[in-house]
Amino acid sequence: MSAEVDGAIGSLYPFLGTRPTDVDAVLAEVARSTAAKAAEIVALRESLVAEHGPRLIDCARRCAAAFQAGGTLFAFGNGGSSTDAQDVAQLFLHPPTTARPLPAISLTHDVALITALSNDVGFEVVFARQVAAFGRAGDIAVGLSTSGGSNNVLRAFEEAARRGMLTVGIAGYDGGRMAESEFVDHLFVVPSASVHRVQEAQTTVYHVLWELTQQALTGDL
Amino acid sequence: MSSVNPAVGRAFARRVAPAQALAADAARIAQACYEMAVRFHRGGKLIVFGNGGPATDAQHVVVEFVHPVIVGKRALPAISLTNDAATLTGIAQAEGFDEVFAAQLSLLAAPADIALGLSVDGRCVNVRRGLATARDLGLLTVGLLGGDGGDIARDGIADHVVVARSDDPCIVKEVHVTIYHILWELVHVLFEQPGVLEPEAVR
Numbered sequence: 297m298s299a300e301v302d303g304a305i306g307s308l309y310p311f312l313g314t315r316p317t318d319v320d321a322v323l324a325e326v327a328r329s330t331a332a333k334a335a336e337i338v339a340l341r342e343s344l345v346a347e348h349g350p351r352l353i354d355c356a357r358r359c360a361a362a363f364q365a366g367g368t369l370f371a372f373g374n375g376g377s378s379t380d381a382q383d384v385a386q387l388f389l390h391p392p393t394t395a396r397p398l399p400a401i402s403l404t405h406d407v408a409l410i411t412a413l414s415n416d417v418g419f420e421v422v423f424a425r426q427v428a429a430f431g432r433a434g435d436i437a438v439g440l441s442t443s444g445g446s447n448n449v450l451r452a453f454e455e456a457a458r459r460g461m462l463t464v465g466i467a468g469y470d471g472g473r474m475a476e477s478e479f480v481d482h483l484f485v486v487p488s489a490s491v492h493r494v495q496e497a498q499t500t501v502y503h504v505l506w507e508l509t510q511q512a513l514t515g516d517l
Numbered sequence: 518m519s520s521v522n523p524a525v526g527r528a529f530a531r532r533v534a535p536a537q538a539l540a541a542d543a544a545r546i547a548q549a550c551y552e553m554a555v556r557f558h559r560g561g562k563l564i565v566f567g568n569g570g571p572a573t574d575a576q577h578v579v580v581e582f583v584h585p586v587i588v589g590k591r592a593l594p595a596i597s598l599t600n601d602a603a604t605l606t607g608i609a610q611a612e613g614f615d616e617v618f619a620a621q622l623s624l625l626a627a628p629a630d631i632a633l634g635l636s637v638d639g640r641c642v643n644v645r646r647g648l649a650t651a652r653d654l655g656l657l658t659v660g661l662l663g664g665d666g667g668d669i670a671r672d673g674i675a676d677h678v679v680v681a682r683s684d685d686p687c688i689v690k691e692v693h694v695t696i697y698h699i700l701w702e703l704v705h706v707l708f709e710q711p712g713v714l715e716p717e718a719v720r
Contacts, residue, residue, distance in 0.1 A: 318713075319551070319713050319718055319719075322706075322707065322710050322713055323544070323547045323548065323551060324547075326547045326550065326703045326706055326707070327543035327544045327546070327547040328543070329703075329706075330539070330540065330542075330543035330546050330547065330699050330703070331539075331540035331543045333695065333698075333699055334536055334537060334538075334539040334540045334543075334695065335537070335540070337536055337695055338533055338536045338537055341529055341532060341533075341536070342529070342533075344529070345521055345525060345526065345529045346521060349521050349522050349525040349526070350522065352525055353522050353524070353525060375580050375584065376577050376580050376581070376586075378576075379573040379574065379576045379577040379580070380573070380577075382572075382573040382576075383570050383573040383574075383690070386569060386570060386573070387570065387687070390569070392569070392570075392637070392686040392687070491586045492586070492695075492698035492702070495694060495698070496691060496694045496695050496698065499690065499691050499694055500529070500532060500691055503687040503688075503690075503691065504525065504528045504529065506687075507528055507687075508524060508525070508528070511524060516524075517524055
């Protein structure tokens, strides 16, 4: 007897769940799907070059100018995107190569602050209140949301824009509400229906943005 | 379509081969996933660790397993050893930074668990110590590495090792994100295969 595999995963593995237990057949099929996913993410990244190339250059130049004027970068996001925010901050602040260290802080670290704001006010303000406390005109706000619809990320952009900060949004699917926000100066949308492929390509977007910002700082862009 | 700026073109082009190379590791990844799924099936938990950028990956892996993005997938137990600054700095102060993961594993791990260590060059002493300690405790050990795999790959410290084929830590990270997304998905695929995780089928 075999159960049906349902949902998104079932659609990717149509034959699974329809035949008796056969470990080797299952492993062969999952290996095949891994190869397919590798091809999928390569194609998705490739599709971003034409659309986002000029925007990445423009954004990197503005980030470099902000850093040169003494600006600090603040990064934020929820869940997996919170780990990306931390990765953005540590990449700018403590780069793996001889690249120039730049001031960057993730707003997702301080559990005392985040639980205090969530408990006393609401989760939608956890980033906006920190932007209000730390942000100055000329600083940079980088927000990530795979759906583009995270309330606390959108609220932080609004606060950052009000304070005269440069705002950079990284989103997936169709960009969601982030794509409609008047408070996002530079928007990078990864158009995929898979949240996993979106995250993988978003990682590339901020890595390339960092690389280009470093090049802009040395006058090589 | 306007022509692509050379700097952007180069940046994206450098990522193609390492991402494609992952396909060659597909069978290795499938086997690692299978053994991970068996461990979860028997009540084990996943323990993840790494330094710098990979510390954020450790936390990301935990979110994937505990709070799946696909509605209806069961939550599986996973913890990151990079979150607790009090414990981390306490161990580093008392026993040295090389012990920060090994010491936590000694305190928190059970033999049925899985240890997943990330290192962009395979040369992190504390990740190596963590994987070695985990293996001694009976855990399944998995290393996600980069570069040439470093001493962790060379010395066979982990049961399963996947090496992202790049010397650029940013690109290694990107390949690792794809790998751990696949690990999560395949563990669930295997969970939904009736019988394959039962003792009589396990190989």
